[in-house]
Amino acid sequence: MRAILLGTAAGGGFPQWNCACALCARCLSGELPARTQESVAVSGNGRDWWLLNASPDIRTQLLAVPALAPGPGPRDTPVRGVLLTDAEVDHALGLTVLRGGADLTVYAAPPVRDALTTDLPLRGLLDRYAPWDWQDSTAPGGFALAGGLTVTTHRVSAKAPKYVSGPAPDAPWVSAYRIEDRATGGVLVYAPCLAAWPDGFDDLLASATCALLDGTFFSAGELGTAVRSKDAGQPLMGHLPVAGPGGSLAALARHRGLRRIYTHLNNTNPLLDPFSDACATVRKAGAEVLPDGHELIL
Helix, strand or coil: CCEEEEEEEECCCCCCCCCCCHHHHHHCCCCCEEECCCCEEECCCCCCEEEEEECCCHHHHHHHHHCCCCCCCCCCCCCCEECCCCCCCCHHHHHCCCCCCCCCEEEEEEEHHCCCCCCHHHHHHHHHHCEEEEEEEECCCCCCCCCCCCEEEEEEEECCCCCCCCCCCCCCCCEEEEEEEEECCEEEEEEECCCCCCCCCHHHHCCCCCCEECCCCCCCCCCCCCCHHHHHCCCCCCCCCCCCCCCCHHHCCCCCCCCCEEEEEECCCHHHCCCCHHHHHHCCCCCCCCCCCCCCEE
């Protein structure tokens, strides 16, 4: 399996257009590399590619990867579809860029498909350009993807997007995916949004070769320190911090044999600076922070 990190930043990318925090200022000055909004491309055969989330930056991301270039026919594309982990705008708005793509399949949990039909009505809009196949990602037994991959979906959070009016309080809004290459046995767990460490998540990671995990915030007090956000003191907008006794890094210490990679980095996160103490802490613990465009082979 090939997995390409198309983007590794949280919503808004890095730097954010309306932010002059210390990290964004350093990026704007050229001191730190920019990052696009989080998305991944996976393939089991190098010909059939599937997108894990579709960020608003998806056009730029696709054009930056030769394996995802169109052809040989004038409208041919190796992109076969999209697997959505949730209905957040930074993971779904890229679908509009893909409009008109023939025979694409979108996998999503039922509340996500419902939200994209009603509260953020992309589904009807997109189907007017070219009818897509909208599949339930939570169907029992998982599903197979062209190219030799099999997928199972695992509920990790009930956090609904802010734009959804009256969401069901316990619906499976946020999912993680376990993607297995049937030929090599390589397994990728993709969980860019974790509100907490879910029940059964250790068992899921124990079955994996590599995990791409929520690294949105490094510490619980990060928002208040970096930008004095009105959200400071809140539960980090549904994201488990990396550091601290209850953070994901401590939990990952139970999985030393697993390749552990943080993604979905917020613009306030010191992990954006490869020479920061935060990055040194993560590296010492055996985890990684990788740049946009990095390719993994499983």
